[in-house]
Amino acid sequence: MTTEPAAASGPELVAGETTRLDVLTATPNNTGVDKAVAAARRVIEALLHAGDRSSAEMGAVAAQLNAVADHLEEHAGSVDERLVDMWAGEGVTRHDPITGPENAIAPPLHLAGRDDGSIGGTVALGLAYQGQPGHAHGGVSAMLLDHTLGVANAWAGKSGMTARLVLNYRRPTPLFKPLEVTGRQERTEGRKIWTTGSISVDGQVCVEAEGLFINKELPRPR
Amino acid sequence: MTTEPAAASGPELVAGETTRLDVLTATPNNTGVDKAVAAARRVIEALLHAGDRSSAEMGAVAAQLNAVADHLEEHAGSVDERLVDMWAGEGVTRHDPITGPENAIAPPLHLAGRDDGSIGGTVALGLAYQGQPGHAHGGVSAMLLDHTLGVANAWAGKSGMTARLVLNYRRPTPLFKPLEVTGRQERTEGRKIWTTGSISVDGQVCVEAEGLFINKELPRPR
Numbered sequence: 239m240t241t242e243p244a245a246a247s248g249p250e251l252v253a254g255e256t257t258r259l260d261v262l263t264a265t266p267n268n269t270g271v272d273k274a275v276a277a278a279r280r281v282i283e284a285l286l287h288a289g290d291r292s293s294a295e296m297g298a299v300a301a302q303l304n305a306v307a308d309h310l311e312e313h314a315g316s317v318d319e320r321l322v323d324m325w326a327g328e329g330v331t332r333h334d335p336i337t338g339p340e341n342a343i344a345p346p347l348h349l350a351g352r353d354d355g356s357i358g359g360t361v362a363l364g365l366a367y368q369g370q371p372g373h374a375h376g377g378v379s380a381m382l383l384d385h386t387l388g389v390a391n392a393w394a395g396k397s398g399m400t401a402r403l404v405l406n407y408r409r410p411t412p413l414f415k416p417l418e419v420t421g422r423q424e425r426t427e428g429r430k431i432w433t434t435g436s437i438s439v440d441g442q443v444c445v446e447a448e449g450l451f452i453n454k455e456l457p458r459p460r
Numbered sequence: 461m462t463t464e465p466a467a468a469s470g471p472e473l474v475a476g477e478t479t480r481l482d483v484l485t486a487t488p489n490n491t492g493v494d495k496a497v498a499a500a501r502r503v504i505e506a507l508l509h510a511g512d513r514s515s516a517e518m519g520a521v522a523a524q525l526n527a528v529a530d531h532l533e534e535h536a537g538s539v540d541e542r543l544v545d546m547w548a549g550e551g552v553t554r555h556d557p558i559t560g561p562e563n564a565i566a567p568p569l570h571l572a573g574r575d576d577g578s579i580g581g582t583v584a585l586g587l588a589y590q591g592q593p594g595h596a597h598g599g600v601s602a603m604l605l606d607h608t609l610g611v612a613n614a615w616a617g618k619s620g621m622t623a624r625l626v627l628n629y630r631r632p633t634p635l636f637k638p639l640e641v642t643g644r645q646e647r648t649e650g651r652k653i654w655t656t657g658s659i660s661v662d663g664q665v666c667v668e669a670e671g672l673f674i675n676k677e678l679p680r681p682r
Contacts, residue, residue, distance in 0.1 A: 269519075270512045277525035278507060281500055282564045284532035286555055287542055289562065290492045294535035297491075299528055303499035306524050310506035313516035317587075317636075320509055325593050333508055335589055335597055340511065342504045343565050343588050365539075366565050367557055370678040371547050375557055376622040377603030384599035400598040403627040410621075410678060414539075456592040456632060 260351040262389050263359070264332045266339035278342035286365040321459040336385035347382060347419060351393040357386070358420040363413050374411040376445075379437055382419055383447035387433040390421030391451055398431050398451035411437055411444040421447075429453040482573040484611050485581070486554045488561035500564035508587040543681040558607035569604055569641060573615040579608070580642040585635050596633040598667075601659055604641055605669035609655040612643030613673055620653050620673035633659055633666040643669075651675040 266272045281303070288294045314320065324333055335343040345367065349359040361382070369375030384403055391397045411417065421435035431451040437444045488494045503525070510516045536542065546555055557565040567589070571581040583604070591597030606625055613619045633639065643657035653673040659666045 271507060271510065271518050274518045274522040274525060275507055277522045277529060278500070278503055280529035281503070281525050281532065284529045284536060285493060285497055285500060286563060287536035287539070288493070288532045289536075289542065289545065291545055292532075292535040292537065294532050296493050296496045299532065300496040300499045302524060302528050303496060303503050306521055307499060307502035307506045310503065310510045310514075310516050310521065313514040314506060314509035314511075315514065317509070320511065320587070321594055323511065323513055333587070333590065335600060341508060341588055365542070365555070366563055368546075368555065370621060371680050372543055373678060375603070375607070376625065377606035378557060380602035380606055380625060380627075381597070381599030384602055385597070399592060399632075400627075400629050402629065403598065403602060405602075405622075405625040405627075407622050407624065456595060458593050 260393075262330060262349045262351050262357055262393055263337035263347065264330045264339050265348075266346070272339040275340055275342045282342060282366050283364045318459065325458040334385065336382055337389075345382075347386070349386060349389050349419070349421075355394060356420055356422040357390045357393045358418060359386075360416045360418055362416050363411075365413065368413060370410060372413055374413060374417075376405075376407055379407070379411055379445045380405050380447075382437065383421075383435050383445065384449070386419050386421040386435045387447060387449040388451070390423050390433050390435065391431055394423035396423070396426055396431055396453055397455070398429070398453040399455065400449055401452045402450040404448045406446045408443050408446065412439060415439050417444070426453075482615075484552060484571045484573050484579055484615055485559035485569065486552045486561050487570075488568070494561040497562055497564045504564060504588050505586045540681065547680040556607065558604055559611075567604075569608070571608060571611050571641070571643075577616060578642055578644040579612045579615045580640060581608075582638045582640055584638050585633075587635065590635060592632060594635055596635060596639075598627075598629055601629070601633055601667045602627050602669075604659065605643070605657050605667065606671070608641050608643040608657045609669060609671040609673070612645050612655050612657065613653055616645035618645070618648055618653055618675055619677070620651070620675040621677065622671055623674045624672040626670045628668045630665050630668065634661060637661050639666070648675075 333340045335341050337346050338344045345361050347361045349357050351357045363374050367378040418438045424432045433449045435447045555562045557563050559568050560566045567583050569583045571579050573579045585596050589596050589600040640660045646654045655671045657669045
């Protein structure tokens with residue numbers, strides 16, 4: 239929903255090459271906040287793997303995490319300043335909850351554009367994304383697909399905000415297995431954009447999505 | 461989508477009382493894994509507030525978080541054992557990514573049943589849930605609503621898995637403001653269940669959801 243049209247700044251397509259990919263999501267650094275966020279993702283998942291029946295020292299863990307949060311909060315600027323900073327410049331977002339290397343909630347999903355007009359990426363989900371036993375939460379699938387459809391719009395060159403999203407759940411989406419997430423802008427008419435996508439595993443579709451988007455964006459904080 | 465029918469074990473409704481609420485989501489403890497998860501949520505949000513332009517020591521933060529993750533991973537059992545443990549017993553889930561006190565991804569949303577048959581709760585979302593500037597990601601709203609519709613089904617006494625979810629986005633959903641999230645089971649026919657819900661702010665609807673659910677559940681790990 240929020241991804242910038244990175245395609246515009248990508249390299250020219252090469253004639254006759256049908257599988258070349260352009261990355262449409264931010265590439266994580268192994269330094270700074272990205273490295274800290276990658277570690278935070280490990281903590282989120284490990285908390286679910288350990289739980290209260292483990293012998294982990296949860297009191298000490300809580301104290302250490304609160305100390306880290308205290309340090310970060312002491313060094314954070316105001317929310318208004320931060321929003322301006324987050325939305326400065328062009329290119330793909332670094333902070334969204336699906337692909338963002340600065341957001342520990344993001345699995346993260348990496349997406350790339352294909353010269354057939356579609357986009358796609360592969361992601362495996364851990365316990366943090368569980369709905370039914372051993373399977374992805376339907377709401378998590380919806381979240382991945384809403385974002386993927388937005389990135390497909392960016393790749394096609396005309397983006398917008400979600401107006402309507404329809405999700406059809408064909409079969410349960412397993413945790414821990416590589417999921418193929420794809421999207422494609424189907425057509426546009428004035429400010430309306432229609433986009434489809436799916437999540438598949440082992441070649442079988444688990445969830446299908448159809449979205450109607452409106453070609454507008456909220457103003458950036460300044 | 462995964463909530464157990466806590467309503468079945470709730471107290472009897474009191475005649476003439478129309479506003480009494482029964483909590484349908486797990487209540488966080490201030491000890492053990494719940495306390496550690498609450499601290500992890502602070503870390504997730506503070507990482508987004510600080511970012512790379514802050515003077516926070518991100519290298520040290522990464523090292524501390526990795527040390528916590530190492531400790532937790534060392535004390536975690538196997539995934540299979542953990543899944544059995546997570547799904548043992550009855551009552552509401554503690555680990556889902558929307559309401560779970562053991563899941564740092566969850567905002568968390570707390571939901572309560574009303575004796576008019578609907579359910580609802582209030583939640584404010586931070587930077588971790590951002591889509592368009594200063595507003596909730598459409599996929600996050602979808603995730604909150606899919607789960608809320610599932611809990612509404614549990615409250616009505618007949619639950620299932622999401623087969624189809626339709627989301628209509630009426631206006632942008634702001635971050636940091638109290639959002640009213642509601643759900644209601646509308647009707648059932650055989651194994652089919654139709655359920656609606658919405659997210660509102662200041663009395664204005666931001667997102668509406670309609671879901672079709674099928675009355676079945678995946679087997680629990682044993």
